[in-house]
Amino acid sequence: MTETVNTTDLKALLRQTGVPEVLERLERDLVGLIPVKTRIHEIAAYLVVDKLRRELGLEAARPVLHMAFTGNPGTGKTTVALRMATILNRLGYIRRDHLVVASRDDLVGQYIGHTAPKTKEILKRAMGGVLFIDEAYSLYRAENERDYGQETIEILLQVMENQREDLVVILAGYEDKMEQFFALNPGMRSRIAHHIRFPDYTEEELVAIGKLMIAEQNYYLDESAERAFLEYVRCRRMLPNFANARSIRNAIDRFKLRQAKRLFEQAGQVTADDLRRIEESDIRASRVFQECQELEKGGEHAP
Amino acid sequence: MRIHQGTFSFLPDLTDAQIEKQIAYIIRNGWAVSIEYTDDPNPYNTYWNMWGLPMFDLEDPAGAMYEFKKCREAFPKHYIKVNGYDSSPMWQAQRVSFIAHRPTQDDPGFRLKRTLWSDGRVQKYGLEPYVVDKPAGERY
Numbered sequence: 001m002t003e004t005v006n007t008t009d010l011k012a013l014l015r016q017t018g019v020p021e022v023l024e025r026l027e028r029d030l031v032g033l034i035p036v037k038t039r040i041h042e043i044a045a046y047l048v049v050d051k052l053r054r055e056l057g058l059e060a061a062r063p064v065l066h067m068a069f070t071g072n073p074g075t076g077k078t079t080v081a082l083r084m085a086t087i088l089n090r091l092g093y094i095r096r097d098h099l100v101v102a103s104r105d106d107l108v109g110q111y112i113g114h115t116a117p118k119t120k121e122i123l124k125r126a127m128g129g130v131l132f133i134d135e136a137y138s139l140y141r142a143e144n145e146r147d148y149g150q151e152t153i154e155i156l157l158q159v160m161e162n163q164r165e166d167l168v169v170i171l172a173g174y175e176d177k178m179e180q181f182f183a184l185n186p187g188m189r190s191r192i193a194h195h196i197r198f199p200d201y202t203e204e205e206l207v208a209i210g211k212l213m214i215a216e217q218n219y220y221l222d223e224s225a226e227r228a229f230l231e232y233v234r235c236r237r238m239l240p241n242f243a244n245a246r247s248i249r250n251a252i253d254r255f256k257l258r259q260a261k262r263l264f265e266q267a268g269q270v271t272a273d274d275l276r277r278i279e280e281s282d283i284r285a286s287r288v289f290q291e292c293q294e295l296e297k298g299g300e301h302a303p
Numbered sequence: 304m305r306i307h308q309g310t311f312s313f314l315p316d317l318t319d320a321q322i323e324k325q326i327a328y329i330i331r332n333g334w335a336v337s338i339e340y341t342d343d344p345n346p347y348n349t350y351w352n353m354w355g356l357p358m359f360d361l362e363d364p365a366g367a368m369y370e371f372k373k374c375r376e377a378f379p380k381h382y383i384k385v386n387g388y389d390s391s392p393m394w395q396a397q398r399v400s401f402i403a404h405r406p407t408q409d410d411p412g413f414r415l416k417r418t419l420w421s422d423g424r425v426q427k428y429g430l431e432p433y434v435v436d437k438p439a440g441e442r443y
Binding site: 117124125128163 | 355356358361362363364365366367369370
């Protein structure tokens with residue numbers, strides 16, 4: 001091979017695919033998640049290099065692209081999977097920019113002979129794109145050896161191995177449970193090339209996400225509300241059932257409800273600014289503050 | 304003789320790549336792809352066996368190709384056709400159908416079957432494939 005490839009070529013090739021745009025959008029829209037972003041950059045870079053090598057005739061096996069996303073609820077696994085479909089599509093590794101989301105219900109049947117057609121149906125629908133299996137660990141129930149989930153896993157493994165050019169499978173789930181799942185299904189682990197961990201958001205990141213969400217919906221927090229929101233996030237994180245960005249999104253929906261109620265109660269004219277502003281009282285009315293206080297009190301009294 | 308039924312039957316056999324392109328065309332039109340097989344090539348045999356259900360929500364031909372290849376693996380000695388069904392109102396009918404796999408390039412063909420009718424004063428004619436003399440499953 002006499003051709004030389006310089007770095008500009010590589011960059012130009014990457015630009016051509018339109019992937020940098022997607023990566024930039026990822027950077028802009030998703031707060032935090034540094035390890036995830038780094039990993040995606042790496043994968044994108046690798047795929048571009050692989051494509052270039054192919055064009056120069058350096059044959060190599062098609063890279064395995066199946067992935068596992070592990071992390072707590074609300075850390076952005078589905079959002080990233082959607083972007084992944086776009087990235088893989090632009091790099092030409094999947095033919096279509098589409099993502100099929102499936103869970104245990106969609107894949108596993110109710111009676112003997114029901115599972116295989118059901119699983120295949122979903123697989124066929126996803127072919128050419130990405131199949132995203134949420135809470136993938138639920139496919140395998142260790143306590144019931146006659147569970148039909150095993151059949152789904154076998155079909156899945158077969159297709160993941162034989163039809164690599166037609167389908168990319170992304171498994172997602174909570175970290176500990178996925179770890180168990182992979183331990184019980186070693187075949188699955190070895191067929192997945194990229195294990196990506198989604199870390200929990202820090203307090204600052206959650207506040208930034210919240211503000212981003214509020215701004216996206218054309219609301220804003222006034223000064224005192226902003227302080228209250230900060231406190232809200234701190235409290236909410238300590239309470240049980242905290243689901244990262246999802247909890248924040250739900251909280252914002254409730255702020256909006258309270259704002260609407262307040263506007264109705266304060267009779268009279270409403271300005272455009274009133275409609276956009278979320279005040280401290282909308283946030284302070286939340287039960288979270290009370291529960292948080294009780295928790296702290298409880299903590300003090302605890303032996 | 305060659306069986307001429309459906310679209311493309313006067314052309315040389317389609318390759319897998321060509322079949323995939325035809326399926327892509329069917330999907331692009333929003334039609335449902337279905338796979339059917341038979342070993343009774345009588346032109347009046349409109350009920351071929353279905354290989355699974357029609358695939359209504361495919362995005363990509365890979366899914367249908369997967370089923371077609373599975374069908375060919377299971378029934379290499381049968382005729383296999385690929386259909387496109389248009390479910391839109393006012394159509395609700397098959398829009399395209401072509402034979403994608405043949406058990407043999409040289410089908411034994413058809414026998415002209417004569418039946419006496421009405422006290423022997425009327426003669427009725429029908430076609431019967433020579434292969435149906437043999438039991439189903441052993442015909443090719």
